[in-house]
Amino acid sequence: MKPYYTILIFLIFATSSKGQSILKGSVLDSATKLPIAGVNVFLSTTSLGTSTDEKGNFSISRVPQGKYELICTALNYATLVTQVQINQSEEKQTIYLASNANVLKEVIVESYDSDGWERWGDYFKENFIGKNTFLKNCYLKNPSVVKFKYNRRNNTVRAFAHENLQFENNNLGYTIDYLLINFEFNLNDNQFKFTGYPLFKEMTSTNADQLEKWKTTRLDTYKGSLIYFIRSLFANQLQTDGYEIYPLIKVDDFEKKRVKQLYKNYLEANKNKGQTNILQKDSLDYYSKVSKLSGEENKVILDKQVNRDEILFKVDASISKDAYFFEFDNSLHVSYIFKKEPYEYTKYMNKRPYKDNISSDISLPFNKGVTIFKNGSYYFGENIFLEGYWAWSEKLSTMLPFNYDPKE
Template sequence: MSKRYNFDYPIIYMKKVLLIVCCCLVQYSSISQSKLTGKIIDTLTKQPIAGASIFLSHTSIGTVSDERGEFLIQHIPQGKFEIIVSSLNYQPYITTIQPAQESAILSIQMSPSSNILKEVIVESYDKDGWTKWGDYFKANFIGTSSIAANCTLINHHAVRFKFINKANTVRAFAHEKLIFENRALGYNIKYLLSKFEFDISAKTFKFLGYPLFEKMVPKNSAEQKKWESARLSTYKGSLMHFMRSLFSNQLTEEGFEVRVMKKVTDEEKNRVRELYKRMEKTSKSNGGNSKEKGELNLNKDSLEYFVKVMKLSSDDDKVILDKLIPRDNLIFPVDSSVEPNAVFFEFSDYLHITYLHKKEPYEYTKFLLKKPDKDYISSDITLPFQKGVPIYKNGNYSYGENIFVYGYWAWSEKLSTILPIDYKPDENNYQ
């Protein structure tokens, strides 16, 4: 999940940029832990694969297979998660582990990558892709915050780009894990990139991948405290923070406000104007005692919406209602046999989410080409496929492709600012 104020980028207007956050399936219980064991073999030769990397996506939990292709990961928190297996010259193996499988021995077969296919694919890439598209990739994948300035892609040569002229889209691929050094937060990150796509015309982007975090060793206690402070600051107001607060019914206590946001088309603006004309005409014909409100069945909320639409300029296309949305209108029970220890997050239209404990950072206001007027950070979120998502206590969620975010989160939720899902803020310093 990079520097974005290079205004050569066709992504200047943040309100038009959206991000698909594709998360892994990880949920934790702090009470019960177990181990994960298994063996990795070559699909064709049936020989063991040594040195393969095995890890739980979005965590700091992982290991490598021994000379017999066997592995053991201790202290696996109970729950459901994605396990990623990767090895040079083999196609990545990705599977979801159910709670009942945690004590079982996994038998993993990996298929060799086709060198011939690789050569064909590489040949079709832009040979000077990094020169052409490297800034796009860094801006949209690493970010443009002050944190991103200290997050470095070590092996950028591994990234290959292809421009799809007909679709006006840039795609990025990598045949090996990308290695990042995030000195701002104190993490080394190995990232298995599955998809990166930037639509230049629509100014939208999406990516999917599987990171493994490793904590850096600090030079001294001062550096450790600096990292802890930066992690906490990054966590506050993040998508992870919001999801955890939503799950635990702590939105108000944690500083989040949730409102309905509606996109308004020109056709809708015209419809509202016509209704207002009818209301004014009826009001005048009844000596100022209008019955039009009743005839139009406008309740208090509807009237608020109509008034806000009438005030929109020709360039504005969204209305944010004043009423706060209670958590019970967003969260619903889940069949525990399907998604244990989860709740279902579902809503219509858009949600406008404000975080009252953080103001817009300077880099963000610069990106928006607006004055740093110190507004609270805010983001919009929608479910484009009209399907809700299960969310878990640790802030993670399933079916991440069904969540689009706009605004601050579209700018901030990048690789440089993501935290491992097992991150826990220091409650003594957290407000």
């Protein structure tokens, strides 16, 4: 029997200035007790990462407070993914990582489509990298490592890779080392989901104009983004930052028929003096808008804005420090008043460009909320379903790291 190996990682969070911390640790082989050099250690969806030295030590500086996924990869060891909370206080953790010597026994070799990239490459690029002009300047440098498998039974396409994907985003000025765990596209309803862990690295240039262009483009991308919304929601700055939240209710044909009849009765009752209104004033907005739905329309957005304290609840400090729980019924419609819908999005949606504010719909398909943090991160992401502008715009080509600071 082959020996069982683990890696022990000892983590220390030391506080630095501006609410940032230094993440330090040591990586050891639990069987031999010897340090492991060359282990890649990074915080997912950030530009914060390093490798262990010959003594197995590593140090990551300038880590903003928040919750992150710590990723550790090493040759002949299974990838480690664990959540870490960065606070101003010191913390120590011991983490175990299994060796590939045992993991490989459980791996089932999966077949893939030999012509996968030719058949599904465009789906992958449009839904993972993006459909906008950013796609032209954000490219995958090693597409041959991406494999595809079409499932005829449920009409889905899955993409996977046994090597990290290497991207170069010349629009935002980042290279991205992406550990893809899963990507699945449903051809029936054009919905997709993916899981992965990116490490960002800022590109360098001797051209001052290029550096300024990257800075400007990052800020423009940040304004109105999902990460900006989460940060604004956390900091209670929605109004200042330009976000408005409205209740959104989806209705089926039965509900539309029921409401239209009740609203008709209400209008007739109002014509007769002495008749008691059969609808409450607070319900009129809903009934009036549902009655005006036609054809396949199935959404109504109510006029009364949602207050932050109706959807955000402080998490018990014993469970998670400096976190809020984001939960709501039905759906939310989020509008960002400082940016109009761009031409490419309106072309995709068959709308007039630069007329309406960008807006997105958020729902909780599993009726479970998510925990949000100061840096814009949130868990568990699979519980959030996006429609509208964010469904179109929130792709790899527009992704910013969680340690992005618009003031720097």
